Amino acid sequence: MHRKPSARIASIGVTRTQLAVEAGLGWLFREQPTEDYGIDAHAEVVDAELVRGRLLALQIKSGSSWFREQGQGGWWFRPNAEHVQYWTNHSLPVAVVLYHPERDHCYWQLVNHNTLIETTRGGWKLLVPDTQVLDERARDALSRAAEGDPYTLRIRELQLARPWMRMLIEGKRLVIDIEEWVNKTSGRGTITLGVDNEDGNDPEQLASWTVFLGLSSYVEVVPKLFAWANVSLHAETYDDVEYDDYPYERDDWGALHPYMNPSGEVDFYRLELTLNELGRAFPLVDLFATEGTRQLTV
Incomplete structure (x- = not known):
């Protein structure tokens, strides 16, 4: 043999x-x-x-x-x-x-x-x-x-975000509070998702994450984390903000930026989410896939 x-x-x-x-x-x-x-x-x-x-x-x-x-x-x-x-x-x-x-x-x-x-x-x-x-x-x-699989992961992310999309469909206001430790090379910070009940109190917390983004920009990463939504400044928070005491240069600020940094260590943001085309379409697809119906008004 x-x-x-x-x-x-x-x-x-x-x-x-x-x-x-x-x-x-x-x-x-x-x-x-x-x-x-x-x-x-x-x-x-x-x-x-x-x-x-x-x-x-x-x-x-x-x-x-x-x-x-x-x-x-x-x-x-x-x-x-x-x-x-x-x-x-x-x-x-x-x-x-x-x-x-x-x-x-x-x-x-x-x-x-x-x-x-x-x-x-x-x-x-x-x-x-x-x-x-x-x-x-x-x-x-x-x-x-x-x-x-990347395709499956992206669908899974949308499925996990489904309750938040439904909140927006029902007329609730969702906001993202960010605390970014600007002097840390680890990019340490927290991202908190909540509901603005428009009652003058802090947002009602839905979820919170501790993140380490390294040198990545928060204003670039955060919209990618909520790909189903448009991200903008929370108007009521930013309307009366005075930036005179902000300790860093602001020449390169874009549409998204912090509203305060009282200690020189932590940038605070409050951003608002509204459904984009993906966020409006996915609940319809999801309802059809789970129940065989498309009777949902967005």
């Missing part, structure tokens, strides 16, 4: 992938050796010793033959139509891993609607970049992927 060289390379590829997942990423690796339906293993995210129940499905291919077709900045991988259908309908995010025996590296690419390219002949291909080595540098990207 003779062992085929391809079998040896395939075994080495799985072993190298396991080593990359366990030693490079610090995650769990579980081979799926019983049936070949296009998934060879699962990788489970471990975050600060916490097993988080977030998994990736891996299709592992080994050998120099998978690196013959050069693309711009990587190699073209051409899956068959059955595998593409299986992967894109899989309950887990799927990544292709190619093991290069000469380089002794594993390279990866996620399989989703953004990476798959349909060919003119009706087939499929995706580019596996030569910069995407399966090691510690891949941890952040693969951890985000394990949370879910």
Whole structure:
């Protein structure tokens, strides 16, 4: 009996992938050796010793033959139509891993609607970049992927925001209070969502987050966090504000800016949300998807 060289390379590829997942990423690796339906293993995210129940499905291919077709900045991988259908309908995010025996590296690419390219002949291909080595540098990207497909994540974010959209539909005023520690390089701050009941009291709190945005601008990040709404200054808060005592330059202020910084440490904002086109449309889509009806007035 003779062992085929391809079998040896395939075994080495799985072993190298396991080593990359366990030693490079610090995650769990579980081979799926019983049936070949296009998934060879699962990788489970471990975050600060916490097993988080977030998994990736891996299709592992080994050998120099998978690196013959050069693309711009990587190699073209051409899956068959059955595998593409299986992967894109899989309950887990799927990544292709190619093991290069000469380089002794594993390279990866996620399989989703953004990476798959349909060919003119009706087939499929995706580019596996030569910069995407399966090691510690891949941890952040693969951890985000394990949370879910980008399309699914965006829909999930809208679903989570559904009660707030309904509040706006019902005529409530939603405001965002921001406290930004301007002298901290971590970008530390708090973002609080609340209801302005227009009774002269502080907003009724709905949710609050502690954030660390680094050098990112709050006025750029916050509208992205509430993609279903227009973000503007809360008129009543800003109408009577005096900026003479503000301790920093204000030449670069845009449409969104703080209304005070009494200590020179913390910028305070109060912003108001109103539904944009996405926010007006999603409750209709969601109602149809959940109840089969579209009888909702926005």
